[in-house]
Amino acid sequence: ALWGDFLYITHLWSGDLTLIYTPQMQVVRSVSTGADTTLSQSITINPQTGFAYLPQSRSYTSNMTATFDSMVFPIVNVIDLSDFGLLRQSRITLDTADRPVNMPFGVAVDDTRDRLFVANAGSNDVSVIDLNSDLRLAHISVDANPRSVRLSRDGSLVYVHNALDGTVTILEARDLTIEDVVLVSDLQVSIDVLIGAQL
Numbered sequence: 001a002l003w004g005d006f007l008y009i010t011h012l013w014s015g016d017l018t019l020i021y022t023p024q025m026q027v028v029r030s031v032s033t034g035a036d037t038t039l040s041q042s043i044t045i046n047p048q049t050g051f052a053y054l055p056q057s058r059s060y061t062s063n064m065t066a067t068f069d070s071m072v073f074p075i076v077n078v079i080d081l082s083d084f085g086l087l088r089q090s091r092i093t094l095d096t097a098d099r100p101v102n103m104p105f106g107v108a109v110d111d112t113r114d115r116l117f118v119a120n121a122g123s124n125d126v127s128v129i130d131l132n133s134d135l136r137l138a139h140i141s142v143d144a145n146p147r148s149v150r151l152s153r154d155g156s157l158v159y160v161h162n163a164l165d166g167t168v169t170i171l172e173a174r175d176l177t178i179e180d181v182v183l184v185s186d187l188q189v190s191i192d193v194l195i196g197a198q199l
Contacts, residue, residue, distance in 0.1 A: 075091055076129075
């Protein structure tokens with residue numbers, strides 16, 4: 001994400017966040033979001049608060065009781081960009097905030113309503129989180145593999161890109177309902193390849 005003269009880079013496997021000062025193309029700082037944090041695909045910055053939201057997954061590979069709900073946990077980490085500090089108390093644990101979700105890949109902040117929209121690529125849904133309580137306001141099923149989510153300029157609509165269906169789901173931001181689903185690309189792959197990708 002580019003914000004002012006700074007470029008914020010997420011690191012997929014380590015979960016780190018690096019700050020680059022673009023006029024000199026120089027790394028200024030890096031911050032770790034935890035040794036067990038991975039799948040850091042994107043970052044969203046709230047210009048009103050100066051907080052950055054990073055959808056990620058935490059992996060507990062050393063867990064001796066390996067089950068689907070004890071190995072990988074979906075989270076959204078929060079960084080205060082004023083001091084580049086990880087706000088551990090503000091971390092949103094999606095496994096407790098919402099029903100079981102998987103692989104959060106994109107977030108959008110609605111600062112007017114204090115809401116966070118999280119696109120969960122692995123469970124084909126969007127979690128709408130109240131930023132005052134860090135609890136679910138809504139859970140909206142969308143098409144396959146939602147990878148990104150954005151608010152319209154006026155904040156009235158939310159656009160969710162569903163990568164493996166080639167669609168965009170349009171949500172009404174106030175009522176949290178689906179307004180439309182638009183086909184935006186023809187993937188032109190065999191059904192076997194598509195199902196394999198979804199699995």
